[in-house]
């Protein structure tokens with residue numbers, strides 16, 4: 332069972348969910364993103380993301396029109412990562428397509444780039460064996476304050 336904190340961008344509130352590893356993430360449609368997929372290799376018993384990030388995933392999955400294999404999404408700060416790791420710490424980034432062929436990965440990259448749902452898609456030259464896309468948020472947002480408070484141990 333994972334504890335999942337979702338920042339609801341529409342109500343400006345944090346929501347708490349408890350889900351099994353094979354259950355869909357909150358706000359995910361058609362079970363296209365399971366808890367274990369969002370978790371990736373993270374060992375954390377608490378995960379977090381935003382409602383907007385989940386909705387963007389739903390849109391991206393619909394536009395791509397096929398399953399998107401997820402290698403990594405969520406990471407705790409001490410669990411490593413690549414260049415854009417702060418977005419992974421925030422739970423608003425995905426590293427996907429690791430198990431696709433190069434041609435299919437290029438199609439996925441173009442799909443993400445053209446979909447307009449992501450704030451940032453990392454150039455393919457920097458991500459030779461995966462596709463990184465994320466949903467950045469304002470540093471002044473409530474969600475950002477919650478994450479920094481969590482890091483300081485103020486949230487349980």
Ligand SMILES: [Zn+2]
Pocket residue numbers: 413415419424425426463464
């Ligand atoms: Zn990434």
